[in-house]
Amino acid sequence: MSSTFTPATGLLAQLSMLRIEVAGPVVHIRLNRPDKRNALSTEFVKQLQTAFVNLPEGARAAVISGEGAHFCAGLDLSEVTEQTVSEGVFHSRMWHAVFDQIQFGPVPVVAVLHGAVVGGGLELAATVHLRVAEQSTFYGLPEGQRGIFVGGSGSARIPRLMGVSRMSDMMLTGRVFDAAEGQAAGLSNYLVEDGQGLAKAVELATRIASNAPLSNYAITQALPRIAEMAPAEGLFVESLMSAIAQGDEAAKQRVRDFLAKRAGKVGKAS
Ligand code: 1HE
Numbered sequence: 001m002s003s004t005f006t007p008a009t010g011l012l013a014q015l016s017m018l019r020i021e022v023a024g025p026v027v028h029i030r031l032n033r034p035d036k037r038n039a040l041s042t043e044f045v046k047q048l049q050t051a052f053v054n055l056p057e058g059a060r061a062a063v064i065s066g067e068g069a070h071f072c073a074g075l076d077l078s079e080v081t082e083q084t085v086s087e088g089v090f091h092s093r094m095w096h097a098v099f100d101q102i103q104f105g106p107v108p109v110v111a112v113l114h115g116a117v118v119g120g121g122l123e124l125a126a127t128v129h130l131r132v133a134e135q136s137t138f139y140g141l142p143e144g145q146r147g148i149f150v151g152g153s154g155s156a157r158i159p160r161l162m163g164v165s166r167m168s169d170m171m172l173t174g175r176v177f178d179a180a181e182g183q184a185a186g187l188s189n190y191l192v193e194d195g196q197g198l199a200k201a202v203e204l205a206t207r208i209a210s211n212a213p214l215s216n217y218a219i220t221q222a223l224p225r226i227a228e229m230a231p232a233e234g235l236f237v238e239s240l241m242s243a244i245a246q247g248d249e250a251a252k253q254r255v256r257d258f259l260a261k262r263a264g265k266v267g268k269a270s
Contacts, residue, residue: 003202008020008027012051018047022056025060027055029062034066034070037073037115040075042076042079042094044076046098059106061108061206062108063110063112063205064110064111064128065114065198069114070115071125075152088151108208109129110132111128113137114134114137114197117137117140118140118142119146120151120154123152123158125187126157130190132190133187133190133191133197134193134197137178155167162185163185212254214245222238
C-alpha cells in the first residue's frame with residue numbers, strides 16, 4: 001500500500017494517548033499507551049471522543065489500531081477500585097456516548113486487531129464497522145473473573161456479532177477465542193498474517209473512501225438502525241434512505257458510468 005501518512009495537526013496532534021496520521025481521505029488513529037497495553041483510562045476514552053468529534057476535514061474513512069504487542073487490554077482496572085456505584089453508572093454512560101460517536105460518526109471505521117482484544121478492547125472493536133484481525137489476535141471477556149460486567153456497550157454490540165450464547169460462554173467461563181475462532185464466530189471480517197493488518201485496513205479504508213459519501217452514510221447510519229426495527233418500519237425507512245442516496249448526483253454519475261461501461265463490473269477479485 002503506497003499511501004503516505006503524515007502526522008495530523010492542530011487539536012488532533014495534542015492528544016497524548018493517540019497518534020493520529022492522515023493520508024488523503026484516510027485518517028489513522030493509533031491507540032498509543034503500549035506500556036499499559038492500551039488500557040482505556042477515562043482520559044484515554046475522552047481523547048478518543050475528541051479525535052472522533054474532530055476528524056480532519058476531508059476524512060472519508062478511519063482506521064484504528066493499537067501500538068505495541070496488543071490492540072487493547074480493556075478498561076484501565078486501576079481506576080475501578082475507587083469508584084462508587086453512581087460513578088460507575090456515569091462512567092459506563094460516558095463510554096456509551098463515546099462509542100456511539102465512533103459508530104454513528106461521519107466516517108466508516110476499520111479496526112486492526114492484534115494481540116489482546118480484551119474486555120473494553122473487544123467492546124471498542126465491536127463498535128467499529130469492519131475488523132481486520134492478525135493471527136496473533138485473541139479475544140477475552142474477563143469481566144466474570146474480575147467480578148464486574150461489561151460497561152462499554154459490549155452487551156448490546158458483541159452479541160450482534162457472535163450471539164448471546166458465545167458471549168455468555170466467554171464471560172461465564174473465561175474462554176478465550178483465538179484469531180481463527182474469532183473469525184469463525186464473526187468477531188473479525190478479515191483474518192491476515194501478523195504484520196499485515198494495517199496494510200489491509202488501509203486498503204479497505206481507501207476503497208471505502210472512494211464510495212459516494214451518502215452511500216457510506218446510509219450504510220453506517222441507516223443499516224444498523226433498520227436491522228433493529230420491525231420489518232414493516234424498516235422497509236419504510238429503507239425506501240426513504242434508498243431514494244435519498246439514489247437522488248444524489250454522485251449516485252447518478254456512478255450509474256451513468258456503469259451504463260457507459262466506464263465503471264468496473266462486480267467480481268470476486270475487485
Ligand atoms: C493494565 C491492564 C488493564 C495491563 N488495566 N493496567 N482487562 C483485563 O482484565 C486484562 C488485563 N490484562 C492482561 O490480562 C494482560 O495485561 C494482557 C494479556 C493484556 C497483556 O499481557 P502482557 O504480559 O503483555 O502485559 P502485562 O505485564 O500483564 O501488563 C503490562 C502493564 O500493563 C502492567 O503494568 P506495570 O505497571 O506492572 O508495567 C499491567 O498492570 C498493565 N495493564 N492491562 C490496567 N486492563 C467499560 S467496562 C470494560 C470492562 C473491562 O474491560 S474488564 C477487562 C479488563
